[in-house]
Amino acid sequence: MEAIFYTYYNSPVGWLKLTSTPDSLWSVSFEEIQGENSSEIPQFLKESVQQLDEYFKGTRKEFKLKLAPEGTDFQQKIWKLVENVNYGQTASYLDISIQSGSEKNTRAVGLANGKNPIPIIIPCHRIIGSNGKLTGYAGGLERKRWLLLHEQQHSAYSDLLF
Template identity: 65%
Template sequence: MEEKLYITFLESPVGWLKLTSDSVFLLSVEFKDAQKPSDNDLPGILIKTKKQLTEYFEGKREEFQLKLKPKGTEFQQKVWNLVQKVSFGETTSYLDIAKKSGSEKNTRAVGLANGKNPIPIVIPCHRIIGSNGKLTGYAGGIERKRWLLRHELILSKNTHLLF
């Protein structure tokens, strides 16, 4: 029997976020243009996710403590685990992640895996940039990526890295 999925929305500075979970794990965060109906009876994981995302956007949280279950291939899971190690206010390149994943030739594959990240912001794929320091693609749009990076860089006082 398939476990019930729960959905809620959170208004944020980067637009509406659609949050999906099962009864225990956060499964996805999606950027949306508008709010749609939400489940009324939310499990603890979605209540906790909304609270921690709100704290993040208010500048009161740098790390998330949430149970995650992103769906993806073994390689994607490896990339997302490496991406989660990039600290608040820091950035790293697709090449660095590729090297850590086993081969610097995997740069394109890392970019594709990053783009398939089902839990953006919490798994901070916005912190991955080109080796030349340029912002490159972001599934949520480059303006959202720029906003998230500026938000973190200003709060972490790494203003020399502003985009």
């Protein structure tokens, strides 16, 4: 079995726990308090924290990390489509559903988006309702709003719909 490492990062949206192998990110979770870091932190995990720090400073628009989220084939497909939504932009659940091959899949897209184990880096916060309203976010709507406004402030795009 491959070694698993974790570290905590105090972000503007609260504590984040990052879990990885020596060379790929498994998860980012929102935490209420800081826990204990692994006794050893591999360089890859340090780089993941560095890239998150740059994102929150507004200097990183795209993450360059090897990701290894666990999920069904359908979830993996949806997460790949969500990764294609550019920094500072949004897409609707319907947009992603159509891209996945069926506009009738909006509920399934929402469920898959909600199971995203690597929020922020796989930018599920950029997925909004067809009417432009913020809906559902595992980290809470206030975090979703904060992340979208943060990206809008640091982006050439200023037409976010929420």
